[in-house]
Amino acid sequence: xxxxxxxxxxxxxxxxxxxxxxxxxxxxxxxxxxxxxxxxxxxxxxxxxxxxxxxxxxxxxxxxxxxxxxxxxxxxxxxxxxxxxxxxxxxxxxxxxxxxxxxxxxxxxxxxxxxxxxxxxxxxxxxxxxxxxxxxxxxxxxxxxxxxxxxxxxxxxxxxxxxxxxxxxxxxxxxxxxxxxxxxxxxxxxxxxxxxxxxxxxxxxxxxxxxxxxxxxxxxxxxxxxxxxxxxxxxxxxxxxxxxxxxxxxxxxxxxxxxxxxxxxxxxxxxxxxxxxxxxxxxxxxxxxxxxxxxxxxxxxxxxxxxxxxxxxxxxxxxxxxxxxxxxxxxxxxxxxxxxxxxxxxxxxxxxxxxxxxxxxxxxxxxxxxxxxxxxxxxxxxxxxxxxxxxxxxxxxxxxxxxxxxxxxxxxxxxxxxxxxxxxxxxxxxxxxxxxxxxxxxxxxxxxxxxxxxxxxxxxxxxxxxxxxxxxxxxxxxxxxxxxxxxxxxxxxxxxxxxxxxxxxxxxxxxxxxxxxxxxxxxxxxxxxxxxxxxxxxxxxxxxxxxxxxxxxxxxxxxxxxx
Amino acid sequence: xxxxxxxxxxxxxxxxxxxxxxxxxxxxxxxxxxxxxxxxxxxxxxxxxxxxxxxxxxxxxxxxxxxxxxxxxxxxxxxxxxxxxxxxxxxxxxxxxxxxxxxxxxxxxxxxxxxxxxxxxxxxxxxxxxxxxxxxxxxxxxxxxxxxxxxxxxxxxxxxxx
Numbered sequence: 227x228x229x230x231x232x233x234x235x236x237x238x239x240x241x242x243x244x245x246x247x248x249x250x251x252x253x254x255x256x257x258x259x260x261x262x263x264x265x266x267x268x269x270x271x272x273x274x275x276x277x278x279x280x281x282x283x284x285x286x287x288x289x290x291x292x293x294x295x296x297x298x299x300x301x302x303x304x305x306x307x308x309x310x311x312x313x314x315x316x317x318x319x320x321x322x323x324x325x326x327x328x329x330x331x332x333x334x335x336x337x338x339x340x341x342x343x344x345x346x347x348x349x350x351x352x353x354x355x356x357x358x359x360x361x362x363x364x365x366x367x368x369x370x371x372x373x374x375x376x377x378x379x380x381x382x383x384x385x386x387x388x389x390x391x392x393x394x395x396x397x398x399x400x401x402x403x404x405x406x407x408x409x410x411x412x413x414x415x416x417x418x419x420x421x422x423x424x425x426x427x428x429x430x431x432x433x434x435x436x437x438x439x440x441x442x443x444x445x446x447x448x449x450x451x452x453x454x455x456x457x458x459x460x461x462x463x464x465x466x467x468x469x470x471x472x473x474x475x476x477x478x479x480x481x482x483x484x485x486x487x488x489x490x491x492x493x494x495x496x497x498x499x500x501x502x503x504x505x506x507x508x509x510x511x512x513x514x515x516x517x518x519x520x521x522x523x524x525x526x527x528x529x530x531x532x533x534x535x536x537x538x539x540x541x542x543x544x545x546x547x548x549x550x551x552x553x554x555x556x557x558x559x560x561x562x563x564x565x566x567x568x569x570x571x572x573x574x575x576x577x578x579x580x581x582x583x584x585x586x587x588x589x590x591x592x593x594x595x596x597x598x599x600x601x602x603x604x605x606x607x608x609x610x611x612x613x614x615x616x617x618x619x620x621x622x623x624x625x626x627x628x629x630x631x632x633x634x635x636x637x638x639x640x641x642x643x644x645x646x647x648x649x650x651x652x653x654x655x656x657x658x659x660x661x662x663x664x665x666x667x668x669x670x671x672x673x674x675x676x677x678x679x680x681x682x683x684x685x686x687x688x689x690x691x692x693x694x695x696x697x698x699x700x701x702x703x704x705x706x707x708x709x710x711x712x713x714x715x716x717x718x719x720x721x722x723x724x725x726x727x728x729x730x731x732x733x734x735x736x737x738x739x740x741x742x743x744x745x746x747x748x749x750x751x752x753x754x755x756x757x758x759x760x761x762x763x764x765x766x767x768x769x770x771x772x773x774x775x776x777x778x779x780x781x782x783x784x785x786x787x788x789x
Numbered sequence: 790x791x792x793x794x795x796x797x798x799x800x801x802x803x804x805x806x807x808x809x810x811x812x813x814x815x816x817x818x819x820x821x822x823x824x825x826x827x828x829x830x831x832x833x834x835x836x837x838x839x840x841x842x843x844x845x846x847x848x849x850x851x852x853x854x855x856x857x858x859x860x861x862x863x864x865x866x867x868x869x870x871x872x873x874x875x876x877x878x879x880x881x882x883x884x885x886x887x888x889x890x891x892x893x894x895x896x897x898x899x900x901x902x903x904x905x906x907x908x909x910x911x912x913x914x915x916x917x918x919x920x921x922x923x924x925x926x927x928x929x930x931x932x933x934x935x936x937x938x939x940x941x942x943x944x945x946x947x948x949x950x951x
Contacts, residue, residue, distance in 0.1 A: 406857060533848070534848055
């Protein structure tokens with residue numbers, strides 16, 4: 227049977243088992259939306275296309291499925307760019323379908339025309355312009371395959387209006403074969419043996435987990451390795467949740483705002499087992515002094531991650547899970563004869579000493595609320611049974627430090643790109659994926675205002691997302707840098723003209739609470755958490771609180787500023 | 790150090806911008822870039838001459854391989870290869886110098902492809918050093934125009950019989 231392009235796209239999405247779409251219509255995609263009304267997809271109408279992409283991204287990070295977005299041409303398409311770049315940096319599978327002007331108008335500067343394939347090229351894993359209806363089904367199949375496979379990432383498919391209206395026989399390809407794209411999943415056995423050899427000879431091993439552990443579903447294998455061999459574990463921000471945050475072997479995050487114990491362990495380890503990481507500058511600090519005494523094992527599915535920033539002794543290009551399974555298979559017989567964990571006993575003592583010496587801390591106050599205290603209270607009230615998203619800045623770092631993440635995909639935050647305005651739409655996406663779970667966006671007063679319009683979306687679909695605004699009336703992280711490195715010149719970081727967030731919540735039909743007394747934290751947060759509605763809690767926190775520890779940009783990880 | 794990469798790509802509209810965008814976006818150098826279809830019209834061969842430290846070139850090769858439309862990347866410096874480029878030169882050739890220029894043409898095995906009363910248009914092929922030497926020798930006569938193709942390269946055949 228012949229179908230039009232819009233129907234072919236929607237039928238293809240059914241074949242890909244898509245049920246949720248985030249979108250915003252416009253001139254070039256009216257035809258698509260016209261057909262959409264005949265299908266049973268759950269389409270979420272956002273208030274800004276950036277919200278659609280972050281929403282799909284949050285949905286994808288919470289579930290592991292590919293997020294799907296519809297936008298129109300021109301500004302609809304350009305509004306997706308920040309979302310695409312965010313997903314690209316953090317390896318999130320998305321397929322964004324953008325409308326385009328009819329093929330005969332492309333290149334003519336038509337109304338709402340933009341070269342989105344050109345614009346999005348450096349911030350997508352791949353992109354397509356579908357010029358002929360005969361290619362449409364194949365392109366959709368490839369787009370999902372590329373987005374989900376290997377190191378996942380966003381794919382954009384640009385759809386000219388006439389292609390969506392044209393008719394063609396629909397048949398969805400069963401298989402996809404791209405001769406130039408064959409991601410490698412299996413670890414090289416020789417490399418795995420070399421890694422095992424290093425592990426059995428090490429005295430001070432450290433596991434460094436990254437986002438690849440979450441994306442690759444390798445948390446169980448990683449946990450086995452750590453517990454069986456009693457090796458301390460740290461993680462990049464993207465790796466939070468890859469290892470239980472309440473395990474005694476957990477050191478906390480490393481890097482610029484990492485814990486003292488984690489950074490000192492990096493500085494002293496003789497074998498770093500890094501899994502699914504890419505050695506980002508926020509994690510490593512000054513490269514010359516990063517893990518100076520260590521041999522490095524580096525597992526990652528993306529060959530470009532290996533030897534990009536640091537030299538590696540044993541590179542293993544592989545899916546993280548399969549690499550760790552291979553390690554387990556090689557280690558199991560060795561462990562029957564030798565208890566390797568014993569070899570690391572004095573190292574563990576040393577690491578424990580660092581944890582006790584300088585734990586994460588802050589000075590509580592009787593008169594003002596400390597932001598760390600709010601995050602700690604959220605953890606205490608939920609025991610980690612929540613999906614936490616964050617905005618970017620101090621709120622993000624406190625959320626990373628003071629909330630313990632026990633499960634993968636319970637921590638959703640923009641790591642690589644550091645996108646302010648990410649957390650709230652991402653929370654909406656996560657809540658859509660899990661209507662019954664508690665989803666909390668830990669926000670700042672600056673970043674929440676970057677996508678605050680999505681309150682309408684949350685309320686409209688009855689999504690009980692909890693937004694906790696740590697309001698310090700500053701763009702706090704920039705202010706902190708100005709405080710520490712720019713002579714306290716608080717240029718353009720003071721935001722004391724924010725709206726009344728309680729009234730704002732009410733205006734959108736959400737619940738709003740204001741909190742400024744330390745004694746009320748428990749009660750208000752409990753009320754918020756138990757609410758069935760979208761809630762904003764505006765917390766007036768200590769204005770000039772800084773995030774510590776802090777490794778100044780360009781310094782080594784052992785040069786931390788402590789409280 | 791200059792490195793020559795042979796890159797087989799899908800012959801489709803955006804492929805050149807994907808490759809050149811990768812180089813500009815990541816701050817890699819392009820010394821020259823040459824692209825044309827192969828016998829299979831769906832596949833083009835790009836020959837890219839780049840410059841960089843070992844680790845940078847390794848990263849360039851990996852990043853190229855990561856592009857979905859790139860089929861194969863060969864580092865021609867790792868194999869035994871023939872490398873050639875072509876140049877067209879328009880040289881000042883007034884009567885006084887003409888004989889001397891033609892001697893150089895002879896020595897370098899160039900071709901004269903166009904003649905006018907005051908100019909000669911020359912065609913030469915060779916590796917980069919030869920072309921550079923030729924240009925160097927002709928410069929004192931005055932080179933009015935130059936068009937270089939950038940290198941193309943091919944792996945040499947096996948020297949022993951199977």
